[in-house]
Amino acid sequence: MPFKHIFNRQSVVLTWMISYFVVLLLPVAIGLLLYVESSRTLKDEIQQANDSLLKQVREVMDNQFKAMEQLNFEIMWNVNIQELLYSNKYETHPKDYPYDAYQIARSLSLYKNSYPLIDSFYIYLNKNQSVILPQTVRSSDFAYETLHKSAQFSKSSWESIMTRSNFKGFIPMDRIGDDNSLRKTVAYISTYPIEHDQPLATNVIMIDQSRILGAIQNMEIFNKGHVVILNEQNEVLASNSSTTMPADFPFAKLINTDTNFYFKSSDGEKYEVFNIQSPRSKLKYVSIMSSQVYWQKASHIRNLTYLSMLISLLGGSILTYVFLRRNYNPVRQLVHAFSKKHMLLSRKRYNEFHFIQEAVDSTLIEMADFKSKVEQHRHIVRSHFVEKLLKGKLDGTIPIAEALTTFDMKFDRNAYAVMLLIIDKSETFFERINYSSDEEKWKLLQFIVSNVVEELVSQRHRGYVAEIDDTLACLVNLTVEDGPSSTEELRRIADEAQAFLATTYDLHLTIAISNVYEQITFVPQAFLEALDAMTYKLVMGGREILAYTDLDANRSCDNPTGYYYPMAIEQQFLNALKFGELTEAQHLLHSIIQRNFEESRISISLTKCLLLALVATIMKSLNDTGGMQESFFIRNPKQLDRLLNSKTMPEMEGQLGEMIAQICAYTGAKRQHTNSLTKQKALQQLVEQVNTYIEQNYTDVNLNVSMIGSHFDRKATYLSKLFKDYVGEGLLDRINKVRIEKSKLLLSAKEQTVGDAAYGVGFNDINAYIRVFKKVEGITPGKYKELLDK
Secondary structure, eight states: OOTHHHHOTTSHHHHHHHHHHHHHHHHHHHHHHHHHHHHHHHHHHHHHHHHHHHHHHHHHHHHHHHHHHHHHHHHHTOHHHHHHHHOSHHHHOTTHHHHHHHHHHHHHHHHHHHOTTOOEEEEEETTTTEEEETTEEEEHHHHHHHHTOOSSSOHHHHHHHHTOSSOEEEEEEEEEOTTSOEEEEEEEEEEOOEETTEESEEEEEEEEHHHHHHHHTTSHHHHHSEEEEEOTTOOEEEESSSSOOOTTOOGGGGSSSSOEEEEEOTTSOEEEEEEEEOTTTOOEEEEEEEHHHHTHHHHHHHHHHHHHHHHHHHHHHHHHHHHHHHHHHHHHHHHHHHOSSOTTTTSSSOOHHHHHHHHHHHHHHHHHHHHHHHHHHHHHHHHHHHHHHHHTOOOTTSOHHHHHHHTTOOOOSSOEEEEEEEEEEOHHHHHHOOSOOHHHHHHHHHHHHHHHHHHHHHTTSEEEEEEETTEEEEEEEOOSOSSTHHHHHHHHHHHHHHHHHHHHHOOEEEEEEOOOBSSGGGHHHHHHHHHHHHHTHHHHOSOSEEEHHHHHHHHTTOOTTOOOOOHHHHHHHHHHHHTTOHHHHHHHHHHHHHIIIIISOOOHHHHHHHHHHHHHHHHHHHHHHOSOHHHHHHHOTTHHHHHHTOOSHHHHHHHHHHHHHHHHHHHHHHHHHHHHHHHHHHHHHHHHHHHHHHHHHTTOTTOSHHHHHHHTTSOHHHHHHHHHHHHSSOHHHHHHHHHHHHHHHHHTSTTOOHHHHHHHTTOSOHHHHHHHHHHHHSSOHHHHHHHHHO
């Protein structure tokens, strides 16, 4: 087998090779999956074993630490210690303090016997810098020298621990044993309540790390891994290894409880880390195991798996080559047999099966295209033949029967009618079709309507649809008996077509139906009848199925003398529009339409004339109103176009009603505004006349509201209300203000007295004058005169 077929990416050789390798890789993948699953299972078992051992360590150590916490609790709530720390008796008997401290030291020996697992404990007294040990009391300096002194643990570090505020927890410390050797220990520190920003005392309870490790050194995990006990601050309390933890150990990952993770140190060493936390003491137990040791049990399985996969790949590759060469030879011979001219084989890259498939598909596609073009051409020619048949323009040299046979058209019996279809509403249909031109959308719409109508007609009859101008015409050959049932059958078909297209495609049709004729030569007459019925839709209103028989009935009652719109009615209609009387205008418009279209129907030509006459009346009302015509058509630029383009009489009546409603609203508002201005001007004149009358007669003692009402021939209370509504004050208040203003002029003269001023402006009682003056000016007239004199 030539190698060029192997490197040809389109050749079937490569496809077969990949298929064989996929089959070969299936057992390899299964083996790899088994290895991964076994490794995961082994890892889970190792993790469970390590977690179990680590939990044993936690249980053992928690018992140790629980004993430390229990001892701390008993010491803290010891009655003698509480009295030593919080009693006031030492203020009067200070010499009792050392004695009581010594007694407490003797009592601590009892705790030492009760807790044999505790290596050492004491109480640090911050008050006098002393330490209470079992059987003895020492100073803080001496206690540090004998208990903790080391180069790694200075006295200042020890004192900072002893003086912490509100601290309770485990920390690592150094302790000097009975043999004077320095030992690593875990200390439980618990401070008493603070006083003067420092604790009164601190309990220190210690267990050596050797005791902790000795209790659990027989566990397997200590022989394989590195176990560390950490406090909440991640300080090492105990460790089974003398080496320190890696400097770059990720302590942040130990925040969550029971966290297991992989860690690689800076020196390249890999570790598996297991971590559990004590829920009571908050200590962390961490196991750090070398990955090499951790995966030691799985290495043998991994090596066997790799070896088996290698053997499978080598053996499968040899078998693949043998079978590939044997299976390709027949295919190569078949390709050469089909390709005598070697047109496709001359290309550098090819696929043998695709070559055979393309040769067959190209032949099938050519045959399908040829058939489609013939069918499309036959449909176009047949549609053109139907159009000529409807319009009566057939070539007389060719017999109709021969033409029908040519276009695969068949008429069962001599009963012919024409249905004319016009699409009224198609916006929703167009909106649902995207990425197509309007012309393509319109062709699709006509295709759908044509097929639906032909399918409905063909259920019991024969129908052929043709496109004529902007409409669709269907030539129907009926198979039912002659008579009235033929028209009803056509109505049924029209109803079903309208309902199906409206519910399925949201398309709304108007369908005109002709009479039924018994000879095919009357088909052009039927087509003209359908056109007449469709044209008469304006008179018939919003009906969507129009039959020529209805048109004949309506024509018999047409008004031959013209439309009804006398001059008197026009004048009434004009006046109603000018004065904004909407109800009267609507009533007159409805009566005009009712008289012309319900009582005596008029023709389409007269309908258009009536529409122009009504529009002319509306234009006259706009001109007579003044200044409105231009603004009305600016605010409603398409109002007149919508009216003139109305397709039905109800639609025309609706457009006229909308126009007269807008005109009446404007004229009514304008009339109301004019009346309001007239009323306001008359009221202003009346107020000015009343003010003038008061100015002229304020000296008359009889001047009052009644006198003014009599003078103007109006009721006094009504006149006072009008005056107050316009001015904001009553007539009596106005009279008093005028009189007070005039009296102030009299008081300004030195020879005038208060009485002279009162009688001079029409008051006949000086007390009433003083009361009114004070009400208006806020002071008495006498005080006012004094201010003027000053």
